[in-house]
Amino acid sequence: MTAHIGESAELYALGALSEDERAQVDAHVVQCDACAARLGEAERTVAAMEETGSSANRRPRAWRFPAAAVAAAFVLGLVPSGWFWSAQQRANAYDADREGALAAMVSSHFSHAQFQPLAAGAPKAKLIYARSGRWVYAVAQTGKPLLLEVREGGKAVPLGMLHVLGGSAELFVRDAGTGRSFVLNDGRRDIERVSLPAR
Amino acid sequence: MDAPASPSGRWDSLIERAYRERRRALYAVAFHVLHDRGEAEDCVHDTIARLLQHGHSYTEARGSIEAFLTVCVRNEALTRIRKRANRSRIERERLGGEQVEPPVDAPVVERAALQQALQSLSAPQRETLRLAYYGGLTHEQIAARTNEPVGTVKSRLSAGLRALRAYYLARGEDV
Ligand SMILES: [Zn+2]
Numbered sequence: 001m002t003a004h005i006g007e008s009a010e011l012y013a014l015g016a017l018s019e020d021e022r023a024q025v026d027a028h029v030v031q032c033d034a035c036a037a038r039l040g041e042a043e044r045t046v047a048a049m050e051e052t053g054s055s056a057n058r059r060p061r062a063w064r065f066p067a068a069a070v071a072a073a074f075v076l077g078l079v080p081s082g083w084f085w086s087a088q089q090r091a092n093a094y095d096a097d098r099e100g101a102l103a104a105m106v107s108s109h110f111s112h113a114q115f116q117p118l119a120a121g122a123p124k125a126k127l128i129y130a131r132s133g134r135w136v137y138a139v140a141q142t143g144k145p146l147l148l149e150v151r152e153g154g155k156a157v158p159l160g161m162l163h164v165l166g167g168s169a170e171l172f173v174r175d176a177g178t179g180r181s182f183v184l185n186d187g188r189r190d191i192e193r194v195s196l197p198a199r
Numbered sequence: 200m201d202a203p204a205s206p207s208g209r210w211d212s213l214i215e216r217a218y219r220e221r222r223r224a225l226y227a228v229a230f231h232v233l234h235d236r237g238e239a240e241d242c243v244h245d246t247i248a249r250l251l252q253h254g255h256s257y258t259e260a261r262g263s264i265e266a267f268l269t270v271c272v273r274n275e276a277l278t279r280i281r282k283r284a285n286r287s288r289i290e291r292e293r294l295g296g297e298q299v300e301p302p303v304d305a306p307v308v309e310r311a312a313l314q315q316a317l318q319s320l321s322a323p324q325r326e327t328l329r330l331a332y333y334g335g336l337t338h339e340q341i342a343a344r345t346n347e348p349v350g351t352v353k354s355r356l357s358a359g360l361r362a363l364r365a366y367y368l369a370r371g372e373d374v
Binding site: 006010014015017029030034039040043049163 | 224231235258263265269316328331335341354356357360361374
């Protein structure tokens with residue numbers, strides 16, 4: 001029998017092993033019930049994390065509007081805010097990211113600012129941001145994934161890719177640091193920028 | 200996966216049934232990693248097809264078949280996104296473009312309830328677990344990124360996940 005898997009059980013369940021390392025765990029657990037049991041515990045914990053983070057099982061078919069499109073419509077002034085919130089509340093599992101955004105928005109003051117184009121063809125995009133706090137929520141009217149970065153002391157810090165959903169893309173960043181200049185990058189160059197007032 | 204096939208088709212039919220009952224939840228698991236609907240669907244489908252055609256490492260001692268499938272789908276999604284990140288890095292190098300840190304690394308998206316659970320961990324455990332769970336990094340990538348020995352990273356991930364299990368158990372959840 002191969003060596004017991006030990007801590008690799010938790011790493012396997014978290015997805016922190018390479019494919020080869022995972023294959024070694026697979027080969028062992030079919031012969032060792034003790035390690036299979038430990039791996040099962042780790043897998044159930046990760047499954048619980050997934051369920052804590054999503055409402056897939058409780059509200060299976062609640063999807064009505066892509067929340068990013070709803071958020072974009074709100075930000076662009078196309079719908080009243082009351083409608084925005086009720087639509088947001090109906091949003092489902094695929095919008096788990098936005099639950100963070102929603103929680104942050106409900107509990108704090110926020111403003112928004114428009115990105116200014118640096119290149120031709122830059123999509124309409126806004127940054128919603130905490131007026132006292134560090135979260136930001138970027139929404140762009142584009143089907144292409146863009147990278148949101150913050151400039152801090154002349155250095156570009158990547159915050160993440162906007163998630164594309166239908167014709168718009170968005171990203172909620174819980175803690176974007178204290179930088180005030182944000183850019184969207186299309187993988188080749190910065191295509192638009194926004195500078196926030198002091199916050 | 201090259202794991203030995205199960206001795207009988209017994210588990211296969213359980214896997215098929217769990218897949219039919221849980222496919223939307225499995226899709227959500229893939230989507231959390233991939234953020235692409237079509238790719239998330241492909242990922243779930245390929246995972247199940249491979250488990251049934253090429254064998255799998257599920258045995259009764261492991262317990263929940265749903266949790267087993269959740270982790271299989273997540274691992275497949277992570278494999279896909281790592282390949283994607285690798286491809287774009289190679290492409291960028293070929294084109295001589297500027298270096299940008301892979302965005303997949305950024306542990307930016309937090310989910311409120313889970314965040315509460317994560318608060319029950321020590322700060323180093325929490326940060327390491329975030330890099331794995333949200334950032335989709337392997338233990339070696341985390342070690343390189345945080346300048347910590349691989350052994351330290353593995354211990355933190357392992358202890359962190361076991362502490363989370365204790366948190367769920369203390370709240371009466373069946374994990
Ligand atoms: Zn063992």
